[in-house]
Amino acid sequence: NAGVTQTPKFQVLKTGQSMTLQCAQDMNHNSMYWYRQDPGMGLRLIYYSASEGTTDKGEVPNGYNVSRLNKREFSLRLESAAPSQTSVYFCASSDQAGGQPQHFGDGTRLSIL
Amino acid sequence: GQQVMQIPQYQHVQEGEDFTTYCNSSTTLSNIQWYKQRPGGHPVFLIQLVKSGEVKKQKRLTFQFGEAKKNSSLHITATQTTDVGTYFCAGKRNNDMRFGAGTRLTVKP
Numbered sequence: 001n002a003g004v005t006q007t008p009k010f011q012v013l014k015t016g017q018s019m020t021l022q023c024a025q026d027m028n029h030n031s032m033y034w035y036r037q038d039p040g041m042g043l044r045l046i047y048y049s050a051s052e053g054t055t056d057k058g059e060v061p062n063g064y065n066v067s068r069l070n071k072r073e074f075s076l077r078l079e080s081a082a083p084s085q086t087s088v089y090f091c092a093s094s095d096q097a098g099g100q101p102q103h104f105g106d107g108t109r110l111s112i113l
Numbered sequence: 114g115q116q117v118m119q120i121p122q123y124q125h126v127q128e129g130e131d132f133t134t135y136c137n138s139s140t141t142l143s144n145i146q147w148y149k150q151r152p153g154g155h156p157v158f159l160i161q162l163v164k165s166g167e168v169k170k171q172k173r174l175t176f177q178f179g180e181a182k183k184n185s186s187l188h189i190t191a192t193q194t195t196d197v198g199t200y201f202c203a204g205k206r207n208n209d210m211r212f213g214a215g216t217r218l219t220v221k222p
Contacts, residue, residue, distance in 0.1 A: 043156065045210070059209075100161060
């Protein structure tokens with residue numbers, strides 16, 4: 001079982017470029033999450049999806065959009081990347097509606113110049 | 114808004130010594146979660162605590178949830194080099210879950 005798969009693993013962008021981070025889970029989980037992790041700050045929730053077709057803003061949604069394409073896939077889009085969005089991005093899933101994230105992907109290390 | 118503070122930020126121990134990290138919330142929590150993240154890795158869910166005063170054990174790890182449901186601790190007995198990593202707590206209140214900044218544990222063999 002792959003669990004939660006994120007692509008790409010690394011990416012460098014220039015300011016103003018756009019990009020979509022992909023996430024897929026094969027555990028038939030309803031809930032999916034996008035977090036960013038910055039040094040010394042723990043994880044901060046960007047967006048959350050309780051089920052296919054629904055998304056909710058988290059703690060730091062500005063500058064991001066998400067799409068829950070189907071039950072398996074939850075993508076994160078940066079429309080116009082800014083240096084402040086340099087971070088490690090983690091996708092996660094849970095079998096509990098409104099529950100805590102249980103399984104994380106390996107992360108995407110994104111640098112914006 | 115809700116804040117979750119975690120101390121210490123860093124802890125370096127000799128292998129075999131005990132280790133404890135503490136998590137404190139500014140508000141009463143519905144539940145609290147603990148995660149471990151190895152260097153360069155992703156967070157791994159360890160446990161969830163829900164009840165006031167709850168204590169759970171996983172081998173050498175002991176997790177406690179305070180009576181007021183505003184604080185929690187993770188204690189590791191006789192640390193091993195495999196315990197190296199950053200331990201995060203995450204407290205949930207209503208539909209809002211916030212992570213602490215983590216305690217980074219290093220273990221000297």
